[in-house]
Amino acid sequence: MIEMSVQGITLDPVTNMPIVVLKGKESEDILPIWIGIFEANAIAMQLEGVERPRPMTHDLIKNLINSLSASVEYIHIHDLKANTYYAEISLILNGERIVIDSRPSDAINIALRCNAPIYVSEAVLKQSRIENEIETEEEEIQDWLESIKPEDFGKNPSV
Template structure:
């Protein structure tokens, strides 16, 4: 949750310190939290119905791709293979893709242009790790993450994205002249 109590997901790129933030709705945040924890709701949620519908029709989720960002809104495509082996691309919200990926285990990719525009160095947010540190236990990592969340200032991140958007808008205005 950011300082205004809006849910935010910090996505980290594998094997790097780079990532970016996506603000999501409260329903998606709750569904994502359940999916990540491996818990399920007592009755099927919309995501569960969608997953079961695709499976019952012989389909399979392949991947999601976050392909663009406009005015700090991210856009994605969800790729589903049907029973005949044809892959279809569906327009989707990244938050929905993240929930489905957490539930089904398919990969989520980010177009390089989106990553380049939106990426931040997460190590600057988390603080530098001490050199020579032994392997951490899960409990140590949990505590470290809790400390990171306490120190994390979402307003700094939001201002960063707003500055980037303003710079992009200025660059586009300059190109139009």
């Protein structure tokens, strides 16, 4: 597992969907994860240190964890299937580890609020790099196809 930190939130220029960007703490690994608007807003507000008058959902979860005398050991983004990332939250309660399935955006929000480390499996990083390379190649091919003009193929054969 590679420990990562939240680098920030950005927008996909094509879809305008938010992307949370994770960066390796001791590596140059980058992992972009497309997330929902509300989850992105919650991450951004937490990163900016915005105080809310009432607890939002992720704050409520943190309060529940604390009220139960549990702690978030870490979160782990452990799988990538069909462009969907899978994560889990590892809690310690009464000395026992409890692992809870989670969307990555929710797990990241919880990790930020509980000062817990964020880990990503090496296999997920590798698979993400491969998928990003394929998407980049497809985009380059599409750009090239859109830029082709008839004169790029030489003389007009009907002349």
